[in-house]
């Protein structure tokens with residue numbers, strides 16, 4: 001067996017490496033959470049050629065982030081991965097607070113215990129699982145997708161140029177890490193998901209702005225024996241004089257992560273942090289945990305994680321003064337755009353949300369459903385979210401790291417346990433990832449003029465799922481879980497009291513030449529492939545007949561013209577308030593809730609606002625006949 005003729009290549013020599021084509025639609029640099037999620041989403045589109053290149057010699061095996069916000073699990077459910085994640089992960093149901101004992105300030109004592117996420121915030125829990133596992137789920141998803149997409153490892157982004165025109169105007173130079181040789185790939189679009197030190201970011205002249213005095217944490221994933229009683233609960237532990245720890249129980253029942261706060265780094269003396277060892281971090285942890293013991297049996301991963309709070313000035317290659325005249329071709333996502341403390345557990349989550357925002361937009365443009373102007377909304381929307389995240393993170397880190405108030409010496413300041421706990425609860429929506437709120441815009445997010453019709457589906461926020469019963473097969477389920485990460489828009493029509501407005505809407509969508517479903521669905525494509533219409537009726541499923549549903553709710557699809565029976569739902573009347581009450585739907589008038597492919601509510605309209613609905617989609621979708 002002969003191999004390595006043209007240079008060393010890591011991995012199994014029996015597995016042939018897919019050659020990178022000379023030209024692709026989307027070239028993604030970096031297979032971290034942002035790159036893997038984007039690649040997974042695009043891998044679903046057989047007509048879009050996507051490549052994911054990564055400079056490591058294989059998938060990440062251990063370490064880095066581990067917090068998975070409720071919103072991220074909601075998003076994973078659209079990839080069919082929510083249940084798998086929940087099975088493997090640790091569930092953060094409650095958080096405890098430990099502070100110096102009032103009797104003896106050299107000992108810590110439990111001062112509070114709170115529910116981690118407030119009731120009803122999401123149908124999914126806050127989870128903890130290794131970033132490497134989460135990335136693997138996405139890599140497996142890609143491999144099973146219609147395009148059978150595989151990451152290309154050992155390839156490093158070196159540089160790019162954007163030519164003024166041409167089909168594939170972005171010319172990228174990649175370096176083979178093992179051989180040192182260079183190749184050129186042309187792409188229609190390039191996305192730099194290459195982390196905090198992004199070279200793609202540098203190559204488009206975007207600049208991270210903010211705090212360069214990094215904060216440092218010693219992070220240790222360990223298997224240990226301890227008499228600290230809350231070792232299987234997330235715990236914020238603050239000692240009087242030895243510093244503070246964030247303790248995160250990990251998946252599998254035994255492993256635990258300790259974040260030991262090492263304080264701010266003087267940018268002029270970074271070398272001090274390079275000398276920090278895992279032994280010294282564990283020693284600090286032991287002192288903070290006093291009087292409890294910590295017998296470390298195995299260190300699974302150790303890092304000194306240093307990060308500053310920074311936001312890049314723009315997330316695409318178009319400088320501010322050219323926004324009106326140029327369209328973006330290169331984007332950045334994830335840590336390339338924003339970095340912040342690890343303590344609020346946001347990095348990996350927000351990075352994947354960036355990618356989810358961008359993925360469907362790229363797919364829409366590349367499939368010819370929408371004009372390329374849609375791509376301008378990515379930087380505009382996500383930059384505002386990143387800035388909000390940094391503002392939140394600054395406040396959060398300050399409060400979480402503040403020394404505990406010493407009742408004997410109030411003049412020294414600090415935060416008392418009740419204050420800290422109250423702040424934690426108040427910030428719950430943010431840390432769960434469900435506080436994202438896109439501002440009204442000319443294209444994607446409507447002004448909230450008819451929010452009164454569906455008060456619980458806030459325009460600009462994520463579609464907050466609720467329980468329903470699917471009519472055709474009487475299956476109790478969550479309405480939001482019917483949506484896949486397939487790039488389709490969704491109209492959820494909530495029936496009015498008489499049902500007449502809903503029937504009229506169904507008729508308009510199927511029959512009228514002005515119907516956005518008719519205008520924007522390509523000839524020959526399934527009727528729900530661009531705009532997927534679903535309805536929720538007011539009566540229970542036993543009081544409604546499937547055979548009386550309008551045709552848009554029982555569409556014929558696929559090469560055999562089979563009937564899709566999964567478009568009509570009824571309230572779940574057996575378990576507490578129904579979806580109309582939970583989400584504040586006007587029972588008399590009903591409502592139409594328009595939801596983007598990344599699950600954010602774009603518009604709430606009356607059921608009879610046919611012209612307004614058509615005009616809304618007409619702003620960015622292209623006629624396809």
Ligand SMILES: Cc1cc2nc3c(=O)[nH]c(=O)nc-3n(C[C@H](O)[C@H](O)[C@H](O)COP(=O)(O)OP(=O)(O)OC[C@H]3O[C@@H](n4cnc5c(N)ncnc54)[C@H](O)[C@@H]3O)c2cc1C
Nearest residue numbers: 030032033034055064065156157194195334335342347348
């Ligand atoms: C060492 C380390 C420790 C961390 N520890 C924690 C933690 O304890 N808690 C926490 O919440 N967060 C932590 N983070 C941050 C968290 O992992 C990130 O917020 C999250 O991974 C962001 O995802 P991303 O996809 O944007 O970037 P990353 O996960 O950084 O992924 C970037 C990918 O791009 C690849 N890449 C970089 N440059 C190139 C190039 N030129 N060519 C090709 N590929 C390239 C990298 O190898 C990497 O796979 C850590 C990050 C690092 C790097």
